[in-house]
Structure formats: structure tokens, C-alpha cells
Amino acid sequence: MSEPNPRFAPDAGALQAPLARLLRPLVRLFVRSGITFPALTDLLRELYVNVAEYDFALPGKDQTDSRVSLLTGIHRKEVRRLRGAGAPVSAVPAAVSRTSRIIARWVAAPEFTEADGRPKALPRAAEDGPSFESLVASVTRDLRPRAVLDEWLDRGLVTLDAEERIVLAEAAFVPSGGGTQQLYYFGRNLHDHIAASVANILEEKPRFLERAVHYDGLSPALARRLETRAREIAMDALQQANREAHAACETDPGGEARWNFGIYIYAEDAPRAQKEDAPRARGEAAPRPEPKA
Template identity: 25%
Template sequence: MDRDSQSVVRTICRQILRPLASMTLKCGMTWKEFSDLSKLVFVETATDEYGIRGRPTNVSRVSILTGISRKEVKRQRDLLATHEEPPTRKTNDATKVLSGWFQGPAYVDANLEPRVIPESGPAPSFEALCETYGGDVAVPTMLKELIKTNAVARTADGELRVLSRYYQPAVHDDENLMFAADRIYDVIRTMNNNVFLEEGGTLRFGGYADNDSIPVSVIPEFREYLDKRGQAFLEEVDDWLAARSGNNPGEATARVGISLFATQRENSKE
């Protein structure tokens, strides 16, 4: 890589790392902790993605790619071998429960609107809904979380009404951080795929719309517009995916979808 290309990469990394540094500092992570974690991820990525004929990359090649000594690569690999998988999170299960409430035949009325349902009992009930869509998260835990995040509310007679099709963790909640990490990961993976498209690979959709001359007084109006139109589009995509989910038993599967975000960046003052 020539000097100009290296300069571009450094600029890109700095731009990507700026919001990430802000996030990690708010969570109390120090530069040293981030540096140690970065080293581990560099070794992991070089090992998994740069092998020959699908095999893991050997220690010497990982050392050359990353600039980390062979001894340290070996130490990092040993750490990876004992690394525990992160605990199962409730984000996906909660979204599945809410989606099932909007789409399950037993949970929608003649107008395809979600029913008000009792907490327990046979379907349609919240208990039965969780048994079908909620994974291994306990029903009381799921209900408490969905009420806390204003996705579900109790009616005056004690039944349950769904308010949101998607689960959005509470601010500063660990689940919210993991939700953000998932979205960041997906965006960067898509951009990585498109920028370094391999032979025979397929570009993934990556459009955007923005304008740097919008008066700040208009921003609330834009948010309201996007809340309505964006949510409607996501629900349309969700319906399309749900109609095709599990249609070919025995065939390999993948997680596909779309993430939609509002963006806002203050213009620098000259």
C-alpha cells in the first residue's frame, strides 16, 4: 500500500473510531483496555479471514499481517481459545415476540390489527406468545422488559396491549449497547463487502439521502416524517421477510435485513 493510500486508511479509521471512542469512554473503558481488545480482534480476524483454502491462517502469516510478534499471536490465540461466548441476549427474542403479536394468525383480528390479550392461558395469550416466539427467556422477565421499554402496556382490566412492533432497549441499558453494536457491525460489514468486492461477489444495497443545508428548526419535522415513513417501510420489509422465513426446510439459512437510521451532523463553523 502506497503512502497516499495509507493516509486515506488512517483518516477513515480515525473517522470510524471517533464515535466508537465516545461510546466506550461513556462506558468507562480506558484506552489500554481498548488497545488490548483491538489486538485480540486483529489476531482473530487475520486468523479467520486470511487463511488459504478455507483453513485458519498460521501464526507466521498472522504475525506478518498484523505486525504482532509470533509469540504474542500465540498468546492471543490461546486467549481466544478460552474466550467465553457472550450470554444470550433478549433483544432478538423480544423483537420476535412483538413481531409474532403483529403477524401471528391467532394474535391479529379481522383487520390484521394486533389483539389485546390476557397475560396467561392458552393462545392467544402473552404466555403462549412467549412459548412460541420468546426463546428461553422467562415470561415474567419478558413482560417486565417490554412494559419497561413501552412496547407493551396493561389495559384497565389487566390485559395486555402491544404498542410497538420492535424492541428498543432502554437508554444506557446493556441491551441498548449491544443493539447499537449489532447495527454498527452490520453497516461496516456491508461497506467492507462493497468496497472490497470479491470476484463473483454481490453488492449489498447501501443507499443514503442527506443534505447539509437544512435549518436546525426543521429537524423535529424531519424526525416526525422519518418516524412515520421509516417505520412503515421497516414493517413492509419485515412482512416480506416473514413470508419467506423457513420456507425451505433443510436449506442453509442466513440473517438478512435492513437497518434504517436517522443521521445528524453539525456543520463546522468557519
Template identity: 30%
Template sequence: MERALSALLNPLSKLLIKNNLDVQTATEALKRALVNEGLSDESATDSQVSLRTGVHRKDVKRLRADIESGQTKKIPTRGIALVLTTWSQELPFCDAAGQPRLLPRKGRPDAPGFDELIKTSKVDLAAATVLSELERQDLIKRHPDGQLELLSATFVAQSGDAAIDAFEATVGDHLRIATENVLSPPGAPRQFDQVLRYSHLSASSVAALEAEARKMAQSYLETLNAMAHRLQSEDDASGQLANGRFVTGAFIAPIHPTDTSTPEGVATPEKNSEEDTKT
């Protein structure tokens, strides 16, 4: 477990250093996470949480008050993604063939506008804020007549806070299910978490695999996105309890001979599970 922890912390340490965060900041974040997990037992006292985690009781008390009074942070990129999905998937913002329409800023009786798109998407963001972010990310084009054209239905955060939010959401969910699988007792149901690894490949073979994987992954995500949006709309219309959450994703890691991202002395496991990995 110590070896695995060291391997996981290496890329995180790189992120900390690049963002000028020191060991005190990292330690405070770790304390908060340990206390938060310790509080999953609602009956646990500060002393019990301190005993289980090794965090000083004074810190447990301070962090407990902070955690219990805090609000769940919204992820702005999630709102942006909802807008893009609605524009590309839902009538009347797209045509019968599924092509996003050109939208005026303000709607007309015969055609919806961008402001109506924001309302339909049910995001708690001002239309001007969303418009500004879409333009900044080069996801839309503003025509001379004021019409707005959707250039891409996929939002990929490139930098800044949006990239950190995406990193938190993506890595957090994957790490959560991977942890659940490690902790699952033998024979218990496991989350689907499989990976394909091949070594001894030429640079051209790695490039060919990467290109094909990107194409397949994009198709996979677009198909599920359309299905999820349809089901979400049906759930909303039916009025039934709809508090479920679904997450899936894809990552591609072409590793060339000059890549030194794996720290020396940290072993690369041959398998993630008994049946799901090809090497």
C-alpha cells in the same frame, strides 16, 4: 485510509471514555479483531498472522486459543424482538385484523397465554425473564385482572447492556457491508448502501424532513418485518434448509448548525459512491 479511520474512531472514543475504558482495553480489542480476521485463513500459522497484523506472536497465540474456544454471544434483545413480532403478527396471539390480543400469564384451553407465546417464539429465555424486561421497557401493561397488553411491537433499547448489544449489532452489520463495498473490485456486485445528504436548510426544514423520514422508515421496517416473519414461518414448516440471514435498517441524522459532532479537520465526503448520494 488513515483519515477515514480517525473519523470512525472519534465517536467510538467518546463511547470508550463515557464507559471508563482506557487505551489498553481498546488496544486489546483491536488486537483480538486483527487476529480474528487473520485467522479467516485457517491455514495461517501464528507467525504468519503476526506478520500480517503486527500483533506480537505471543499475543496471537493467546488470542487464538481464546477465540477458538469461545462461544458466540447471544444478544438478549434479539429474543425480546422475536417475542414482540410473534405477539403482533401471529395467530392466535393477535386477531384477524393483526391487533395483539390481551394475554393471561397462563394459557387456557380456549385462549393462549404469555407462556405459550414464549414457546411459540422459540427464544431460549425464561418467560419470567422476558416478562420482566418487557415491563421494564414499558412495552406491556399489566391489567388488574392479570391480563397483559402489548403497548408497542417495536423494541428500542434505551440504556445499559441492551443498548450496547443493539449498538454492536446495528453498527457492526452496517460497517461490514460498507467495508465489503470499499473492497469490491470495479464492476463487482455491491451491497445496497445509499445515503441522502442536504445542506443549507433551515431548522424548520430539517425538522420537517426528520418527521417525514421517521414516518417512512417506520412503515418500511414494519412492512418488511411482517414479510420476514411470514417467510420464516413458511421455511420452518417446509423443513428446508434455512440458515440464511437478512439485515436491513434505517438511520436519520438531523444536523443543526449548533451540532459539533463532526471533528474539526475531518472532511465530510460529498459522496459515498458515484450514483447513490444527493448533496
């Protein structure tokens, strides 16, 4: 992706209100989790220095402490101490990587799915045809299928049906609250969504699809019904995208690029102040503008 053109950066004052709204649920999480304001300040200071050092370096010139200090407003002495430390890295936990790869193959590969696209119920082993053992072995030879099965049964990712076949549970698509997997995807998916939005703001011709459809002033019952229907639509889209990506990867030579396709759904009983400030009338569709390709 090309470097954003600074001519398209919005005024700092115009960012205050959307930034406050964006950060509010994060601050709620911080307070609930015991991340104090001083601790967050330390993290932000490191990130400011790291971003200024690497993302705003001038071509052909070494980045200096003075320039990093000018860009960030952080004293040169602090800049000198923090430079080179590197930004916090969100490495993929091994358990997350192997679990996601096995599940992705289970819901995408034709031999492991039904005609309607649902993942098949698999026998533990089979001399001919798909099985849980062949599924795991098709992804990795470093793990014993029995060990994976025991772990997944314990975590509720799979269940056993009346015929002792292994059935993929809905929990496999929704990591448990606060667990290693959920926290990893929390950081990765929010990063990518925000990065796409920021790129669209900073670039002359926004390239990423980033839009939503929202209705205000609904009854709680209708909001719940729309949420349920949206889940069905979203899962169909995710599974279709996964099948096509999985098939394409079979012949792809590989490289350093990555791709992420995500969907979110949110509903709440909005406080009265938010309802009064809502720019849309009850029941009116309000899709966000889509950047033209």
C-alpha cells in the same frame, strides 16, 4: 459470500480520513465509558491476530506465527501468545432472543395484528381468539406468560388499556439506553452495516444495498420535521419487511444463513467547520451512489 479480491482494497492512506470520522463517535463512547486507550489497544491486538489467523489463511496451508506477524505488524512472541484465544464473541442474551421473537410475532403474524398492520391490543387470556398467553405460547413453552407480562410491564414494553388489554408500547422497539439489549444490537447492527460497506469496497461488483439521502444547511425545525417523517417511513418499511420475513419462515426448512435489514436516521447541529467543508449546497439532495446489481 466470496472472499474479497485484494486488487480492490483501497490505499491505506486513503482510509485515514474516513476511518477517523468513523471512529470518532466510538472513541467518545469509549472515553465516556472508561475504556482507556491501553485497554482498546489490547482488544485490537487480539482482533488483529484473530482476523489474520482465520480470515487470511492460505488455502491448503497452516497459518504460521511469522505470517500473522507479517500481516499485522505484531511481534511473533505476542502472536504466539494470542493465537487460539479466539475473538470476542457477541452471543445473543437469552432475554434478548425471547423478547425479540415474541415481539416480532406480535407485529407480524396476521392473528395478532389489525387490518392496517398495527399490533392488536391483547387480552391476558382467551378461550377463543388471540391473547397474550397464546402469543407467548406460540413462541416458547419454557416461559410462563404471566412472568413475561410482569417483566414487560416493569420495563415499559407494554401497557394496560382501560379494558385491561395488553398494548405493545413504542419502547418495545427502542431498547433502554445502555441496557443489555441495546448493547447487543449496538454491536450486531453496526457490525453488519460496516461489514456490508467493507464488502462493497473490496468486491469487484458490490452486492449490498448501502446508501443514504442527506441534506445540509437546514434549519433546526426542518431537520426535526424530516427526522419525524423519516421515522414514520422507516417503521412502515421495517414492519413490512418483518411481516414478509415472518410469513416466509413458516415454510422455510431452516439453515445456517442469516439476514438483517436495518435503517438509521441521524440529525445534528453541525459545527461551523463541518458546514464550511460540506460539499453540498443548502437544500441539495446528496444520495450516496448505489452499487449496481
